[in-house]
Amino acid sequence: xxxxxxxxxxxxxxxxxxxxxxxxxxxxxxxxxxxxxxxxxxxxxxxxxxxxxxxxxxxxxxxxxxxxxxxxxxxxxxxxxxxxxxxxxxxxxxxxxxxxxxxxxxxxxxxxxxxxxxxxxxxxxxxxxxxxxxxxxxxxxxxxxxxxxxxxxxxxxxxxxxxxxxxxxxxxxxxxxxxxxxxxxxxxxxxxxxxxxxxxxxxxxxxxxxxxxxxxxxxxxxxxxxxxxxxxxxxxxxxxxxxxxxxxxxxxxxxxxxxxxxxxxxxxxxxxxxxxxxxxxxxxxxxxxxxxxxxxxxxxxxxxxxxxxxxxxxxxxxxxxxxxxxxxxxxxxxxxxxxxxxxxxxxxxxxxxxxxxxxxxxxxxxxxxxxxxxxxxxxxxxxxxxxxxxxxxxxxxxxxxxxxxxxxxxxxxxxxxxxxxxxxxxxxxxxxxxxxxxxxxxxxxxxxxxxxxxxxxxxxxxxxxxxxxxxxxxxxxxxxxxxxxxxxxxxx
Amino acid sequence: xxxxxxxxxxxxxxxxxxxxxxxxxxxxxxxxxxxxxxxxxxxxxxxxxxxxxxxxxxxxxxxxxxxxxxxxxxxxxxxxxxxxxxxxxxxxxxxxxxxxxxxxxxxxxxxxxxxxxxxxxxxxxxxxxxxxxxxxxxxxxxxxxxxxxxxxxxxxxxxxxxxxxxxxxxxxxxxxxxxxxxxxxxxxxxxxxxxxxxxxxxxxxxxxxxxxxxxxxxxxxxxxxxxxxxxxxxxxxxxxxxxxxxxxxxxxxxxxxxxxxxxxxxxxxxxxxxxxxxxxxxxxxxxxxxxxxxxxxxxxxxxxxxxxxxxxxxxxxxxxxxxxxxxxxxxxxxxxxxxxxxxxxxxxxxxxxxxxxxxxxxxxxxxxxxxxxxxxxxxxxxxxxx
Numbered sequence: 001x002x003x004x005x006x007x008x009x010x011x012x013x014x015x016x017x018x019x020x021x022x023x024x025x026x027x028x029x030x031x032x033x034x035x036x037x038x039x040x041x042x043x044x045x046x047x048x049x050x051x052x053x054x055x056x057x058x059x060x061x062x063x064x065x066x067x068x069x070x071x072x073x074x075x076x077x078x079x080x081x082x083x084x085x086x087x088x089x090x091x092x093x094x095x096x097x098x099x100x101x102x103x104x105x106x107x108x109x110x111x112x113x114x115x116x117x118x119x120x121x122x123x124x125x126x127x128x129x130x131x132x133x134x135x136x137x138x139x140x141x142x143x144x145x146x147x148x149x150x151x152x153x154x155x156x157x158x159x160x161x162x163x164x165x166x167x168x169x170x171x172x173x174x175x176x177x178x179x180x181x182x183x184x185x186x187x188x189x190x191x192x193x194x195x196x197x198x199x200x201x202x203x204x205x206x207x208x209x210x211x212x213x214x215x216x217x218x219x220x221x222x223x224x225x226x227x228x229x230x231x232x233x234x235x236x237x238x239x240x241x242x243x244x245x246x247x248x249x250x251x252x253x254x255x256x257x258x259x260x261x262x263x264x265x266x267x268x269x270x271x272x273x274x275x276x277x278x279x280x281x282x283x284x285x286x287x288x289x290x291x292x293x294x295x296x297x298x299x300x301x302x303x304x305x306x307x308x309x310x311x312x313x314x315x316x317x318x319x320x321x322x323x324x325x326x327x328x329x330x331x332x333x334x335x336x337x338x339x340x341x342x343x344x345x346x347x348x349x350x351x352x353x354x355x356x357x358x359x360x361x362x363x364x365x366x367x368x369x370x371x372x373x374x375x376x377x378x379x380x381x382x383x384x385x386x387x388x389x390x391x392x393x394x395x396x397x398x399x400x401x402x403x404x405x406x407x408x409x410x411x412x413x414x415x416x417x418x419x420x421x422x423x424x425x426x427x428x429x430x431x432x433x434x435x436x437x438x439x440x441x442x443x444x445x446x447x448x449x450x451x452x453x454x455x456x457x458x459x460x461x462x463x464x465x466x467x468x469x470x471x472x473x474x475x476x477x478x479x480x481x482x483x484x485x486x487x488x489x490x491x492x
Numbered sequence: 493x494x495x496x497x498x499x500x501x502x503x504x505x506x507x508x509x510x511x512x513x514x515x516x517x518x519x520x521x522x523x524x525x526x527x528x529x530x531x532x533x534x535x536x537x538x539x540x541x542x543x544x545x546x547x548x549x550x551x552x553x554x555x556x557x558x559x560x561x562x563x564x565x566x567x568x569x570x571x572x573x574x575x576x577x578x579x580x581x582x583x584x585x586x587x588x589x590x591x592x593x594x595x596x597x598x599x600x601x602x603x604x605x606x607x608x609x610x611x612x613x614x615x616x617x618x619x620x621x622x623x624x625x626x627x628x629x630x631x632x633x634x635x636x637x638x639x640x641x642x643x644x645x646x647x648x649x650x651x652x653x654x655x656x657x658x659x660x661x662x663x664x665x666x667x668x669x670x671x672x673x674x675x676x677x678x679x680x681x682x683x684x685x686x687x688x689x690x691x692x693x694x695x696x697x698x699x700x701x702x703x704x705x706x707x708x709x710x711x712x713x714x715x716x717x718x719x720x721x722x723x724x725x726x727x728x729x730x731x732x733x734x735x736x737x738x739x740x741x742x743x744x745x746x747x748x749x750x751x752x753x754x755x756x757x758x759x760x761x762x763x764x765x766x767x768x769x770x771x772x773x774x775x776x777x778x779x780x781x782x783x784x785x786x787x788x789x790x791x792x793x794x795x796x797x798x799x800x801x802x803x804x805x806x807x808x809x810x811x812x813x814x815x816x817x818x819x820x821x822x823x824x825x826x827x828x829x830x831x832x833x834x835x836x837x838x839x840x841x842x843x844x845x846x847x848x849x850x851x852x853x854x855x856x857x858x859x860x861x862x863x864x865x866x867x868x869x870x871x872x873x874x875x876x877x878x
Contacts, residue, residue: 111694112782135698156643163640169647170618183851190782192805193604193615195829195846196874197659197856201617201650205643225700245553251576251671290702291743294736350639352554382641383554422641430644437644438634445633445863446646452858464645 001047001428001462004093008050008073015073016051019095022063026101028052037096040078041143042086042429049076049090054098058176058184058214061097065212066182068095074458075180077208079119079151082143084346085427087155087207087463097212099150105129106215112190113220114173119150119213123157126218135220138165141423142331150213156205158423160256161287163381165221167423169204176215177203180454189217202449207425208460210453224289227255229326230299232306233280233313237261237376240282241356243309244380247286247302254302256287257381261360264333264375264388271336274329277313284311284380285330287323333377334388341373341390343399345406349413350422353383359416363387366408370401374409384422385413411436426464434466494537498544501624501632501663507539508661509630512866520657520870522562523594525587526603529833530656530873532840541598544663547571555640556621558666561598568597572669580670581619582607584765588834592766598662604654607765608705608729611697611802613670617653622666625652627659628864638666651859657870658878659863673731677741678705678758681750682722686710686800687787689726692748693803694783696728701744705729705761706803713769713799719760729761769799770808775835777819779807781828789826793819808833816842845874 008015020027028034029051038046050073055061068075074094081088090096103120110133115126123144126137140159141147147157152168153175165171174188177199187203188194203210234240240259247254260268260283265276276283284306288298303314317323329336338344351359360376367374367389375388387409391402410420414436421430434443447465450457496518498504511518516536521527523542541562548558552575559568565583572578583600584607585592595605606615622636635648652662681692686708693706709717709725719725728744730737738754745752763769770776781789783804790798790807799808811819816832816839823830829846832839848856853875860867860878872878 109782109784110698111784113698134700156647158641158643166614166618167641167643169650170614179851179855185849185852185855187852189827191780191828192611192802193654193780193829195780195831196848196852197859198604198617198650198654199852199855201647201653204650205647222698222700248555248671249553251674253671291700291736291740293739294732297735350637350641352551352556352639354551354554379641383639384641418639419637419642419644421644422639423643425643426645434645437637441631442633442635443645445627445631446635446648448862449646449648449859452855452862 001091004091008093011071012050015071018067019051019053019064022067023053023055023060026054026056026060028054037090037098040081040083040086040088042084042089042427045086045089045428047090047092049096050093052096052098054101056101058178061178061212061214062182062184064095064097065178065180068458069181069456072456072458074461076460077154077212079148079154080122080146082147082151083155083425083427084348085421085425085429087425087427089428091462099212100148102214109190110135110220114190114217115220116215116217117149118215120148123147123149123152130220131223134223136223137218138171138221139168149216149218153204153213153216154206154208155425158384160258160379162379163257164253164255169201171219172200172204172216173219174217175200175203175213177211178214179211180456180459184214207427207464209450209464210459226292226295227287227289227323228295228299228317229285229287229323230302230314230316231276231326232284232286232311233277234282234284234311235280237282237360238357239310240284241353241380243284243306243311245353246305246309248381250301250305252298252302254286254381255289256285258285258330259283259378259380260330260333261376263373264337264377267336267340267375268329268332271339272328272332274325276329280312285326330377337375337388337390342392342394343390343402345389345391345402347385347387347389347406347409348421348424349410349418350382350384351413351416351418353380355416355418356383359412362412363409366405370405372398372402372405379422382422383418407433428463431464432466434464495540496537497540497542501544501626504539504541504544504661504663505626505630505632508626508628508868511536512629512868515866516868517871518868520661522596522599523564525585525591525595526599528588529586529603531844532837533870533872539661541661541663542596548664552577552669555669556638556666557669558638558664559597560664561662562596565595565597565600566593573672576672577669578672579619579667580609580613581616582609582765583616586767588771597665601653601665602655602657602662608707608761608801611706611805612704615653617650619668620649620653620665621668623649623652623662624664625660625662628866628868636666640668656873658860658874659869661869674733675737676729676731676757676761677737678755678760679728679730679741679745680753680755680758681726682724684724684726686724686790689724690783690786690800690804692726692750693728695748696744697803699744699747701730701740703728703740703744704731706801707764708800709769710798712797716769716797717760717763725760727758727760729758764799764801767808769797770810773797773810773834775811775839776833777809777811777830778833779809779823779828779830780805781807781823781826785826785828789822789828792822820846848875
């Protein structure tokens with residue numbers, strides 16, 4: 001992380017007083033209370049911030065940023081703190097700017113199919129607010145019950161329905177953004193396109209390095225008439241992968257396609273017994289949505305494809321309860337795997353699907369070589385892998401081995417033509433692996449973009465871009481003793 | 493004007509570096525089909541990328557294609573069609589005859605030229621997933637990736653789409669592809685006034701029938717196209733296999749409770765993408781507004797001719813006597829933005845794109861400088877100083 005500024009520590013009490021004047025009742029400065037903010041969902045990294053500020057209005061956000069800009073104090077924005085990549089890890093000499101109290105739904109405009117919300121509104125709350133009228137907000141990160149829309153914008157969050165409905169960036173119409181100076185700009189609104197350069201696209205997924213989102217206008221979609229899930233068993237993980245490619249080659253884009261390997265199936269069966277086929281080496285869960293006639297015809301087509309590729313079983317939900325049961329095991333995969341070993345690391349690379357057999361068998365070899373088991377669950381439609389590395393932090397050398405294996409897996413993804421992160425973000429976690437994917441010139445160009453927004457590097461510095469002094473081997477989410485951060489959230 | 497035609501990315505980089513070193517400016521061009529777009533500029537030379545012409549790789553089952561920037565759009569679309577795929581954003585030609593055929597993939601994306609399907613499947617920005625480019629200092633860089641799901645680093649592909657070549661010169665693009673529908677069925681409703689037509693489209697786009705196009709043509713546009721006699725046409729398009737489109741179109745029509753006809757493979761959609769009814773317009777504006785604002789904006793502009801697309805979200809307007817200042821004011825008043833799409837040289841020396849507020853304008857200038865510090869690439873094409 002950037003070298004802390006000694007002068008800022010010296011000015012701490014004056015700063016806290018100034019912040020309290022700007023945001024009365026919204027400043028946390030007590031050391032014990034600060035401990036609650038010392039990490040996000042990447043709990044392997046912890047750091048108490050200088051102070052926490054919890055504004056309730058955009059004007060307060062602006063005032064805090066303007067003060068910090070004037071005083072050259074660093075700021076780390078935070079939504080609900082569910083980032084898996086350490087995007088909201090505090091700085092010892094920085095203010096943590098929490099947006100969770102800005103949680104009003106300001107407007108629902110179904111005629112224009114959009115909702116205008118404050119950044120602290122949870123992802124799921126948006127859908128809850130409009131589902132009675134037959135609408136929903138499409139991106140569904142697994143933490144959607146807790147994660148905030150502002151954080152979703154910062155991370156460009158995904159979910160299981162990305163293949164058909166896109167990530168956050170494909171479902172936004174506008175934001176209000178506070179710059180580090182405290183000035184606020186409106187990018188887009190209720191129209192489908194904003195004028196000028198596509199700043200909305202640039203800011204989305206910028207991991208809190210370019211500005212602080214103070215309002216979001218999201219696009220709403222009409223809820224499909226029917227959604228059905230199928231559970232398909234395969235004799236090998238390769239045939240499951242072939243089935244996914246064959247479905248796409250047939251011109252079918254299901255709402256979701258998820259693969260789990262034998263290891264994970266066993267783990268979830270002992271954990272919550274969703275009734276997955278015990279004889280299958282891998283399963284594919286797929287969901288098809290649309291009008292009733294289309295859904296049943298597509299499922300017939302898909303079953304034909306699956307059987308031809310070698311599926312050993314194919315069961316489709318007949319009602320919502322069964323659909324939920326099929327998803328239950330997938331949603332519990334993370335927590336269930338966490339029970340098998342004391343510790344676990346979750347990776348997030350994306351690869352071209354054709355590379356699946358090679359990458360998976362190579363991961364198997366690497367796992368055997370270093371003696372740490374790896375479970376494989378992934379968003380198969382878009383090739384987004386989530387290998388889960390099992391280890392025991394109490395065992396001498398295990399953590400090092402696990403982190404090295406994690407980094408090696410991400411190297412393998414990049415070599416296969418893929419990327420370091422499909423949906424969790426770079427954050428602090430994969431920062432030092434960025435040179436695997438980007439040359440020096442590529443990174444320099446991105447850093448110049450940062451400079452255009454924040455020349456003093458006050459906003460969330462130390463994230464995304466590798467710093468010269470850093471030497472941490474990253475690329476993983478750390479779970480200790482099965483205590484995953486936000487244990488009640490399903491992790492997909 | 494001097495035309496520079498690099499045959500490789502390295503050569504393009506060298507030419508840009510040389511221009512930067514000699515304080516020269518370059519107009520960036522693919523096939524030259526969109527010269528009418530943007531502000532009028534006076535570059536030292538044209539950097540024409542049509543020799544960078546190649547489909548580098550195409551993997552239909554990955555839904556990804558990588559092409560060199562100067563490859564003709566038609567060539568890329570033909571390659572996709574061969575494998576029963578297409579671009580989800582329905583690239584629009586955004587040109588006037590006879591230049592349309594020259595459109596390249598690089599120019600299409602740089603202009604953000606998306607068609608009717610944008611309303612449901614997203615714009616050019618949503619389908620560009622990675623690129624290679626040369627910045628204004630002549631440095632080659634890459635951004636994004638070659639897989640459909642990726643959040644590694646800033647999403648510069650979004651910034652590239654619609655930047656009109658003012659930030660960097662793309663040399664290679666990786667795009668997401670989409671299955672091509674077996675058939676298209678259009679639900680056509682005649683003789684609605686613009687208010688009722690737009691209301692109907694808004695109901696359709698908010699329904700569960702997954703239509704992929706919603707446009708409204710008034711009498712004057714219909715006459716120019718030489719279509720049937722009607723005082724207006726409201727068209728809602730369904731794409732997919734025959735059974736599916738038939739079921740959805742009829743269910744939608746019944747839900748909307750209006751008299752309708754269905755048309756198989758209605759050619760009107762192609763005419764709309766090609767701006768066929770507006771080819772003769774000497775002054776043409778493009779407005780992006782909230783769908784409910786469409787009717788108010790049209791009434792305020794009193795256009796001679798207009799076409800409504802995206803269920804009201806997009807207006808093509810031949811504005812009668814309204815000045816650029818008027819049109820920009822109307823767009824702002826109704827919560828959207830306006831771009832002069834075609835106009836006299838005189839008009840193109842003024843504000844073509846919606847004027848920015850002071851903070852956004854300053855930020856836009858700093859972004860320009862982050863990519864093109866010497867102002868070599870299409871300077872002034874979007875905004876003065878950008």
